[in-house]
Amino acid sequence: MAGVQAGAPSPIGRLGEPLLRKLSDLLDRAVPGRGWRALADLAVSHGRVRLSRMELEQCSLQVLEPDGSPSRSLLQLLAERGCSVLDLRELLQALEHKEALQCLSPPSIRIVVEPESQAAFSGQAVKLNCLAIGHPALHYQWFKQEKEISHGNSPELVFDPINPDDSGFYICRVNSGFSFSFSQWAQLTVCDLQTACPGSSLDLPEKTLYICTHPQSQNLIVGETLVLQCGAVGTPAPKYQWFKNESPLANGDKKAYVISYVDVEHQGAYWCRVYNDQEVQASKKAEVTVGGKSIAVECTEEDLTSIGGPAGLMEQSTERHFAVDKVALLMGNMSYCRHPKLKAPLMDVYELTNLLRQLDFKVVSLLDLTEPEMRNAVDEFLLLLDKGVYGLLYYAGHGYENYGNSFMVPIDAPNPYRAANCLCVQNILKRMQAKETGLNVFLLDMCRKRNEYDNTILILDALKVTANIVFGYATCQGAEAFEIQQSELANGIFMKFLKERLLEDKKITVLLDGVAEDMGKCHLTKGKQALEIRSSLSEKRALTDPIQQTETSAEALARNLQWAKAHELPESMCLEFTCGVQIQLGFAAEFSNVMIVYTRIVKKPPEITVCKAYVTDFPLDLDVDPKESNKGTPEETGSYLLSKDLPQHCLYTRITSLQKLKEDLTFTVCLHYEYTGIDDVVDERKLVNIGKPLIAKLRIHQGFRKDSCFQRCCAPYGPCLSQAPVAGAAKHCPPSSQHLLPHPYMGFCQLSPAQTGNTKQPLKCHCGVTPDRLMAWQSPWMHPCSSYPSNVPVETTDDMSEELGSHLSGSLRF
Incomplete structure (x- = not known):
């Protein structure tokens, strides 16, 4: 989908339908302070448009419609009042809504040098390189898995010396303003030199392969498991291909080659070809012998009769496994x-x-x-x-x-x-x-x-x-x-x-x-x-x-x-708001990837007459429909199985597809209340982080x-x-x-x-x-x-x- 150039003077109404739908979805689901209401407040405060309280209320009520979207309604109002795409982009920049800006301004970044996976000995100096071109200014940030590396703010990520704790997957994010692009993943494998080669002191030149673990000869009997291992270091990262005698083995492209059940046909000389873009080496050969082949057992007719006789059957029937x-x-x-x-x-x-x-x-x-x-x-x-x-x-x-x-x-x-x-x-x-x-x-x-x-x-x-x-x-x-x-x-x-x-x-x-x-x-x-x-x-x-x-x-x-690990539920918690209201937040598992969140007001000061609480702003990964959330019964959320096990007089929200959760599950608990004799509604919000519940911890997405x-x-x-x-x-x-x-x-x-x-x-x-x-x-x-x-x-x-x-x-x- 093509984006819109930063300075394009075209009105919002000329944006394509898919792009409008994507923008609306992002704004509807944004965290507090970056959603459609914050966008409306900015547009009014910056003098771009005038929006009445009634119009904003009509936008808000769109959530009750089957396909309604408050953000889409707001964008339509902005378009009717002459807002351009450039105006919208400036408002989104002020909101720091990076995903929405990414829709309007596709990245002008191209990564020309990708980091390469490497395998090295501990103590060596290792570099990961990422180079990009783009404008206006490029900023680099390296990550190990999902954790930022504090010193990783340049095209080169240097480990001098590298140690086994540095093993893992690395990626680089390149930013240009609000646009960004990620490099490919690179894996670092660090081998302890003293463990692999006791007493050795190697100073390997760059781009050189070195096999530090060779396969070992083995004597096995039929039915045992054969495990052959080969390990190497080098840049780029070594690749492996196992051979039996001179024939390559299917599925033999890993460091270890395993046959779970060996037979005499598996006897032979095994070796591994280790290679990368620069060099090829062969491991030492390992001789594998397989003995103990099963032989026929001679028995008399009496033996056969006793095996199948009533006594044998009686003995088998009483055995408990x-x-x-x-x-x-x-x-x-x-x-x-x-x-x-x-x-x-x-x-x-x-x-x-x-x-x-x-x-x-x-x-x-x-x-x-x-x-x-x-x-x-x-x-x-x-x-x-x-x-x-x-x-x-x-x-x-x-x-x-x-x-x-x-x-x-x-x-x-x-x-x-x-x-x-x-x-x-x-x-x-x-x-x-x-x-x-x-x-x-x-x-x-x-x-x-x-x-x-x-x-x-x-x-x-x-x-x-x-x-x-x-x-x-x-x-x-x-x-x-x-x-x-x-x-x-x-x-x-x-x-x-x-x-x-x-x-x-x-x-x-x-x-x-x-x-x-x-x-x-x-x-x-x-x-x-x-x-x-x-x-x-x-x-x-x-x-x-x-x-x-x-x-x-x-x-x-x-x-x-x-x-x-896959069945850990968050603990129930009590949230206390500034006004003195206390809300109980509880959780129940319907399946390993389906969870019910329920809320209940457990304490309310007497001077507060009207008080309502609900949960919102769930991560986009989970696709929680606001229209199906905060219901008076579990059945209204689509949960027909836990009604008798959940506390009554709560508001219930059913969260499905927890396996898709990429980061911690965070959401907002919103409290609306009114004081006696005052018509104005007061809002309070609390952001809740419950980590990765249930199957989300296993990251099967x-x-x-x-x-x-x-x-x-x-x-x-x-x-x-x-x-x-x-x-x-x-x-x-x-x-x-x-x-x-x-x-x-x-x-x-x-x-x-x-x-x-x-x-x-x-x-x-x-x-x-x-x-x-x-x-x-x-x-x-x-x-x-x-x-x-x-x-x-x-x-x-x-x-x-x-x-x-x-x-x-x-x-x-x-």
């Missing part, structure tokens, strides 16, 4: 940008969370995740797994199945979507197995129909032969999954029956068999949806198995800390690296897919030319009135409608608003005893 720990990741996607929205995942994830907590699971429950957020959530989930841990992954939302692989669809998936836009469940299973988990349970509440727009075939590495995998599919291959709607709440058919049995002390496959039988008795879904169970479980493992740890290991402590452990090839006559983006880049919307491609209705299919007993209309399934017809049903393609860069880098159940027919809704999760 234990879990080292239990962790679960629950993801429910509903608010799709380009596909039909769903209702059931809200209730399904909430109820399953409460049930699993009763079974001592550490549960992470998340709603409405984008592709990078889903991938990062899975990465965090895998960090909680370890040998002997029970891992459970539940997903409710749109999905499909191609060539035996199941795919979960993020809320930002394009239309049509393909494997590159979704998460492959089988790939996650492979990564879970590498953790040597005691039990892997996948509960997939989604459709499993074929995606005709995706001919991708994923070639995954072979899974381990283990006896700890259980898949519970909400429906059979090629079929849909249904949800039940009741008022504002909904359940998926699968969860409706699963929640009745989940606490039973039975082997997990036996429990799921019972769920399948219950679903089979529901005449409304016969022939439409049936539970499918796949399992390699040979032991009597159950979700009710107790947790038993022989000792408190470092892994267990880290796991507990990581989970607690950041860019991701797509797994490269599988290859893609196309089916005959199918469309060929380009390779997925590589390290560090977050997914963006595809070009607009792709928006027009038709796509089948991928949600929960609805059962028509004919299926629920009403014969006035014929049976119809949305999945069978032709693509041309579907185009009219689809949501408009909405690009997520690209925000301008910041200047600093209890269980509830529903009574389903009544006939289910009238509540069956078709959005099929497929």
Whole structure:
């Protein structure tokens, strides 16, 4: 989007619609002193325009309109009174509203020299360079992660000498007036010289590679894990490629090369090629031998009989298994940008969370995740797994199945979507197995129909032969999954029956068999949806198995800390205002990324007659709608699940998508009050900072690296897919030319009135409608608003005893 030149005399009314909308949004959500009201006060005080109190009140009342914007109304008034873009820019400069100025004046800054990642020994002198051109004057500020470096105010950031504490990611911000631009990130890796090379004293010339850690030869037995490491220093930062004998290894581009389960075929000489733009070096070769190959066991017929006999069965049936720990990741996607929205995942994830907590699971429950957020959530989930841990992954939302692989669809998936836009469940299973988990349970509440727009075939590495995998599919291959709607709440058919049995002390496959039988008795879904169970479980493992740890290991402590980190709520606080009014501010977690903020006046001096308090000015990342905030009941905010657990007589605000929070969560508590006999309303405000609550601490909004452990090839006559983006880049919307491609209705299919007993209309399934017809049903393609860069880098159940027919809704999760 083109900006407006600083001195342009054009009136405000000639600004483009997208730019006006962006300006209005920024001013509506600005912190106190930089919003639309402050802009109006400045315009009046500077003599630019005259605005009456009635006109400002009319602007303020726009917040009550469905699409109303006080700032947009003010900008219209300024335009009608002849204000130019130059006048507006000067007012915004006085407000120091940098993001709004960035809209009107795009950066005239171009970074010509980017900082380079480097690896160095402690004690060396290291420089990071950033050089930009622009006008009028350029100012530099270096950051380490998000923290300003006090001495980093020049194009060069010098470390002389550098030490291990300097390791980390660095970025430079270049300012020119109110315009700014960021450099690319550069990583510094600092190796302790005495640790890597005891007794050495190296003075390495610039642009030289030096391998300080060589891979070591190893003797292993079948089934053990091979870990080879190579470390180097140099500028630019070294890159790595592992070889076995003379053949390059797939996925061998890291410092460490790992094979989680070795066999005799992995024997050989391993070495690493280390290189950068200046030089190439080879590490020493490490000989890896693998012995202890399994051999056949001779046994008599008597031995075989005793193994399978009643005594053996009796011994097995009395054995009780234990879990080292239990962790679960629950993801429910509903608010799709380009596909039909769903209702059931809200209730399904909430109820399953409460049930699993009763079974001592550490549960992470998340709603409405984008592709990078889903991938990062899975990465965090895998960090909680370890040998002997029970891992459970539940997903409710749109999905499909191609060539035996199941795919979960993020809320930002394009239309049509393909494997590159979704998460492959089988790939996650492979990564879970590498953790040597005691039990892997996948509960997939989604459709499993074929995606005709995706001919991708994923070639995954072979899974381990283990006896700890259980898949519970909400429906059979090629079929849909249904949800039940009741008022504002909904359940998926699968969860409706699963929640009745989940606490039973039975082997997990036996429990799921019972769920399948219950679903089979529901005449409304016969022939439409049936539970499918796949399992390699040979032991009597159950979700009710107790947790038993022989000792408190470092892994267990880290796991507990990581989970607690993602579920830390701010403490309740009492705010006291100058007038003597006290306000209680409390917080409750609905999901791991959804929080309720509630306020209540607990003390009011007698001389104050009218007193109102509300919260506002939430960060732009969270997209909190003022019209849905400060409501008299939780239900009015969209929270139907915590009503009985929250204190009464409060004002409630529901904050969703906490995973998107980039900085501390700050907001303003506003107090309006009147004294006896005085008509004027007095305002007081307090800024509150509650840090990063719940899942926000894990920063799963950041860019991701797509797994490269599988290859893609196309089916005959199918469309060929380009390779997925590589390290560090977050997914963006595809070009607009792709928006027009038709796509089948991928949600929960609805059962028509004919299926629920009403014969006035014929049976119809949305999945069978032709693509041309579907185009009219689809949501408009909405690009997520690209925000301008910041200047600093209890269980509830529903009574389903009544006939289910009238509540069956078709959005099929497929």
